[in-house]
Amino acid sequence: MPHFSMTEMKQDLLYQYNLINLSINRNLTKMKTLKKVLLIILGILVIVVAGFYIYVQLSWDKEFDSPYPDITATYDSVMIARGKYLAYGPAHCAECHIPMDKLDELRQGKDIPLSGGWELPIPPGIFRAPNLTPDPETGIGNLTDGQIARALRYSVNHRNRLIVPFMPFQDISDQDLSAIISFLRSQEPVKNEVKPTEFSFLGKAMIAFGLLKPKGPSKIPPKSVAIDTTVSYGEYLANSVGNCLFCHTKVSEQTGALLGPHFAGGGKFPADHFTKGYSFISPNLTPDKETGILALWDEKFFLERFHGGRLHEGSPMPWELFSRMTDTDLKALYRYFMSLEPVGNKIEKTVFEPGEELPD
Ligand code: HEC
Ligand code: HEC
Secondary structure (H helix, E strand, O other), X not given: OOOOOHHHHHHHHHHHHHHHHHHXXXXXXXXXXXXXXXXXXXXXXXXXXXXXHHHHHHHOOOOOOOOOOOOOOOOOHHHHHHHHHHHHOOOOHHHOOOOHHHHHHHHOOOOOOOOOOOEEEEOOEEEEOOOOOOOOOOOOOOOOHHHHHHHHHHOEOOOOOEOOOOOOOOOOOXXXXXXXXXXXXXXXXXXXXXXXOEEOHHHHHHHHOOOOOOOOOOOOOOOOOOOOOOHHHHHHHHHHHOOHHHHOEOEOOOOOOEOOOOOOEOOEXXXXXXXXXXXXXXXXOOOXXXXXXXXXXXXXXXXXXXXXXXXXXXXXXXXXXXXXXXXXXXXXXHHHHHHOOOOOOOOOOOEEOOOOOOOO
């Protein structure tokens, strides 16, 4: 049995004690550094989040200085009639700018005044279509022709703020723009206070970082267009007036940018309050023999189909207003679609029952 003297044992204990102490101390300093690092990371995160929040709050409410188009309203009855035709027909302003409890009457053929009312609650905000009658307090009575024209051509409202481009009229002709404003001014004023659009934090962030911005014309808009049955007038109606392009093309669900080949269908409309629970996918309007619906339709059938109006409850397509279109306009549209490059894009189904999932 080895023999230890008392001093040796003491020394040994002391040595071990020091070792333990050293390692505890080391661990303590390690933990302190870890805590420090975590605190710094947390601090940076708080600064980044607060900075992001403050940046968005300070910069979302941007003013835009798009030019006022040189467009004026007239009292010319032919121009007013043209404006009214557009608003209750191909340009379907009435589908959004009336109180929603009047939608059924509008769809039965009544000319409900455009006193505002459509409301769309989506993640970027609650969008509300304003009163377009000449009431000075709640309508467009105090807006200039230039302000109204700029709203439609440059998506900038009378307060110089962006209008989210739900309205596809940036390339509409000077003459049609003047006709529309002439008609708006000719209506009886209706007092109807519509609350302004409200952006959510997401919407504000999208504006602050330039993901949502006003949309201007894609080319110099025509002064006027000839109203006839030509492909070129059909092109104008489908792209600059009727919004056929936006609805009948696949679009990005994040930004609303057009993705798919134009008019080849695939636009998605998930179930909501307006669609009465149904969901829809728009059909391919290019003249592809296998996958385009129009390849099987002759011009006569196309006209009958449009005059017949809605077949599917809840379809987002403004069928009733489009059914008011003249044969000239419908023929021009048909001839334009027939002139397009055929695109093979099979849309299996366009109408989905409530509860049915839209395919990816
Ligand atoms: C799909 C629905 C829809 C259609 C169709 C539509 N609008 Fe709008 N409109 C809106 C919404 C929503 C707003 C408000 C947008 C916002 O606040 O960002 C608006 C805003 C406006 C403004 C802005 C007024 C201002 O505050 O300065 C004018 C003018 C206008 N619309 C006129 C028209 C005319 C004219 C037509 C038809 C040629 C039309 N709209 C078709 C939904 C629509
Ligand atoms: C707001 C979106 C929207 C707009 C605007 C729109 N469509 Fe549609 N369209 C649809 C949807 C969704 C369907 C499928 C449901 C249905 O048949 O109503 C459809 C269906 C159709 C059909 C097939 C109808 C049938 O009986 O099979 C034709 C043809 C058509 N659209 C042409 C047009 C033309 C031409 C325009 C422009 C003048 C237009 N659409 C504007 C969404 C739209």
